Amino acid sequence: MADGTPRVLRISFEFHIDRALKKNIQYGRIDRALEAITQRVLGMAETVFPWASKVTVRKQWLYNWTDETETHTLPSTGENTPA
Incomplete structure (x- = not known):
């Protein structure tokens, strides 16, 4: 790798909601969940990635070619399982 070449580690998570679950999940709740995840990652970033100089938080919709x-699969709970 040449000097000055940017290096980025991207870690992604996808949370799937069962199609049969009829619960109305408001965007505000999703936004609060994303903020909570972001704050926890930022809180431990300095410890687990001491060589990193910055963190980019990206929220986006993707059309993946590859x-x-x-x-x-996460364990069943009262919140993620259709009644």
């Missing part, structure tokens, strides 16, 4: 994805 995708290497792992999906992990």
Whole structure:
């Protein structure tokens, strides 16, 4: 790698909501959840990535041309399971 070449580690999370779940999830609640996740990541960034000089927080919709994805099923809870 040449000197001065930018290096970026991107970590993504996708949270899936079961199509059968009819709960109305307001955008404000999603925005608060994203803010909570962001604050926790920023709170530990200095410790877990001491070599990083900045963190970019990106919220976006994507149309992926290629995708290497792992999906992990979370345990059932009263909030994520259709009645």
